[in-house]
Amino acid sequence: MKGCEKSMNALRSKRFIITGLVPAVVIYSLFVFVPVVWSAYYGFFSWSGMGEAKYIGLGNYAEILRDPVFGRALKNNVIFVLASVFGQIPLALVLAVLLHKNNFLQRFLRSAIFLPMVLSTVVIGMIWQYIYHPQIGILNFLLDALKLGDWKLQWLSDGHIAIYSLIPPLIWSYVGLYLIIFMSALQNIPGEIHDAAKIDGVSGVRKLLSISLPMIKNTVQVAVILCISGSLKSFDLVYIMTKGGPAHATELLATYMYNSTFATYRYGFGSAISTSIMLISLLLIGTSQWLTSRRRARE
């Protein structure tokens, strides 16, 4: 600001800057940054939440590397990431192309698809729990009605398929977000490009693949990063639907952290898992950023 140059004013604005920044910096540091540092610190201890914490160096991390449940949780997280990237994104792209008009039916469908985004994951998880319910679940009733009784399964209590049963609710609840992201990206393609395509006689699927998609490539890349970080954050849905069971079959890193800390009171071990989640997601986001920036540099 021009007037701020004068010394009196400069002093006043300096005081203003400091008082103004303090609340945000304090709350944010205390509740976002301090915990991250603390969990890195507690990760080196064996601690039951009460009494003395015992320093055990890298003991917790050594245990994590050997722990089959942690491996399973990591694998399940990867399944979630893959299901989101290869399920949500293509589905959302197809829907975005199909639902680009503004008539009543299309607007209605867009709202319907986005609706789960504004609801609590608790309700979403519970609805799907009922859909998969072994006695009153509509999925099994539907299979019966279609004379496919043999296909009926214990969707959430069979350890072999439970993790895959969690994928439809996952996709169902987030596809709306990507649909809207892609739709606005497609609308931002300048009109001249559509005109040029028309003159060249390019339309339909070919136009989509060779013009529209490359034009929104950056948005798709952002969406992929969102998908990765979003699926690493999954906790609520799985906690509500299976609590990580049966026998750790649907354990995710976050549910395993929760169970280790609050069910078996291993605060040190739980903290070490927290720190690992942090490192893994930074690593994944960093890698995906690096890959895209490298590709961009090459072009």
Added chain:
Amino acid sequence: MSSTTPMFMGKAGPSAQAGTQVWRRTRNAIFWTLLTCYGIVTLYPFLWLVLSAFKTNEDFYVRPFGLPQVWHSENFMKAWDSSRLGTAFGNSLIVALGALVLTLFIAALTSFILARFQFRWKGGVLAFFVVGMLIPIHSTLVPLFILMKQMSLLNTYWALILPYTAFALPTAVFVLTAYLTSVPRDLEEAAFIDGTGLWGLFFRIMLPMSIPALATVTILSFLHSWNDFSFALVFINKTALKTLPLAIANFADGYQTDYGLTLAAMTLSVIPTIALYLVFQEQMMKGMTAGAVKG
């Protein structure tokens, strides 16, 4: 279309044109059927939830897809009474509004400073907030629990208001700073020359000016705190302080075998959000995607 059709006609003649038209019509029909089916599948879980909330347990087995034989609207009354849903609504409202007011005020002030003043640590402060968007919320649950315990904040409204605010700040600061940077400064400079103080500038000029960005932040912050489950699960275990998602999840554990009652409680819990969604659809879609893309 108009410029491509003549080319086709010239090449293939009228009979082929009729063929393409039939093909186009069938394609459209297939396309609409598929989309409508998808819409039904998407909405069916909600439809099922609301219809089933009126059912008796027997109805679930006998007519899983049908309408309830008798509409048991007393399920809702019973659910409301036995789940302390009223208390939970109140708690969610207090926590969500508390976090919202705090987030709006703090984030607007921070963004005002970041967007309008030149000072040495500016870049550092902005980067500090932006990095927060990368931190997975759940990795802080355990240490936050320990911290809250030591600050004796567990089982208070602050145990939720403060972390909700803290985690809403990065996106809020980002959205608001970006918005303010794009807005011209004429108005403020005029006011400043007229002798308005810095706080006056903030309250009387900046806040009203950034209403569009504040609306986005409101949607993001409110929905996040209203719907959050994990923080409430870990920091609150007093029944009197439980928020809506937590109360619903606990209710389901307690009344597992009375399906109609649980579903009635769930239906009641989503009514406010769905009502807001019906009114503010466009804004919510835009706000949440803006927050996600930037966040």
